Amino acid sequence: MPHAFNSQEIEDLLAKNNGQYLVFENDQPKFVVLDPVRYPHFVNFDKNRPNVLVTGGAGYIGSHVVLELLAANLNPIIIDNLSNCAVPNLGCPFIVGDLEKTEVLDKVFEQYNIQAVVHLAGSIIVEESVLLPEKYFHNNVVAGINLLNTMLRHGVNKLIYSSSAAVYGSPRYVPIDENHATEPLNPYGETKLIFEKIVNWYVKAHDLNAVMFRYFNAAGADPHGRAGEKHFIETHLIPRVFQVANKELDSVKIFGHDYPTADGTAIRDYVHVADIAKAHALAIAKLEEDTGSFTYNIGTGKGYSVQEIVDKVVEVTERMVPIEQHERRAGDPPILVADSKKAQKELGLELKHSDLDTIIRTAWNWHKQAFAKPAVPVEEKAEETAST
């Protein structure tokens, strides 16, 4: 039976949850609303500021984008189906909803005068996409089209889309610039590329303008400790190395010790999530001035090997990190490094936090408090990947 809350219970809930009001249906949380009109004291919401819908805003990169938009005097409004994250507590309106539900999207666009959309929501695990391509094509493409069509219906014409370096496939040269061939090696990368193409066709046909970011490896955490990486199934290298340092896992698997790199392990380009978040605020500003579609790599141009990451984690955490050596995985290139001069030049993006020391220190500060009490060892459901 759904629980009907009386007004005192709602007030208590709101007070306990920083103004978040959960509506339950069949005992499942259905809608969480920070209502800025009724509860202005709880919420960073100023009706004179532009509203920006952030899909997937409760997730890892999304939560940092939300913090950056607040700092840029915008009103972020999160929609997330909580499939890969917990209820956020970032002090902005939050709607539990799925992008495939047109009626929920319509309600959100009706309630809030949305000026731009940052679209981060999606399924993100490369290995899973190989096993369940239908899930990825549905969530990353079909649900995305539903979002685009809703934007058009409501006259919202600015989109920032989270694409991925996975659109490139095996590098023909490094650093990889935006003109590099796009030949994804897995369904995940294919869905990101297909959705980019769909957006480009919508931009040509309709009143829509877009910035599409191809992130390399997002890493690090909010320098003030307000957000960080906490996926239900963790596949990214740095948090998995922390899981070992924190004794949540016994050892970290390293795939490939015979790559043509200095220490034989694969090299990836790690870019701090706060710098990625900043790029989104800059992109919204760009779409105030320019029309059309723009694609940018977000990376540092400098790579670190898996072994260098492990060594840095050992240095920062002062803990042991046992490693297991494994064969190379099919489709894992030796080096993936971005040329992101275009974003630096056209958006004025500066990478202020993306040195390895800051990445690992901010991420560890977050991880220590977010995983303070690992109750049970994390089941080995997925293996670390070098890149999404």
Ligand SMILES: NC(=O)c1ccc[n+]([C@@H]2O[C@H](COP(=O)([O-])OP(=O)(O)OC[C@H]3O[C@@H](n4cnc5c(N)ncnc54)[C@H](O)[C@@H]3O)[C@@H](O)[C@H]2O)c1
């Ligand atoms: N993390 C990286 O290194 C990286 C690299 C390249 C690209 N990206 C892209 O950036 C975006 C964000 O990545 P992330 O690492 O923050 O992942 P994440 O899983 O933490 O965030 C995605 C969020 O979207 C939500 N979501 C998924 N499907 C949804 C749906 N249908 N409706 C509403 N919400 C939905 C999830 O609950 C989650 O909170 C993704 O689109 C991903 O493909 C990430």
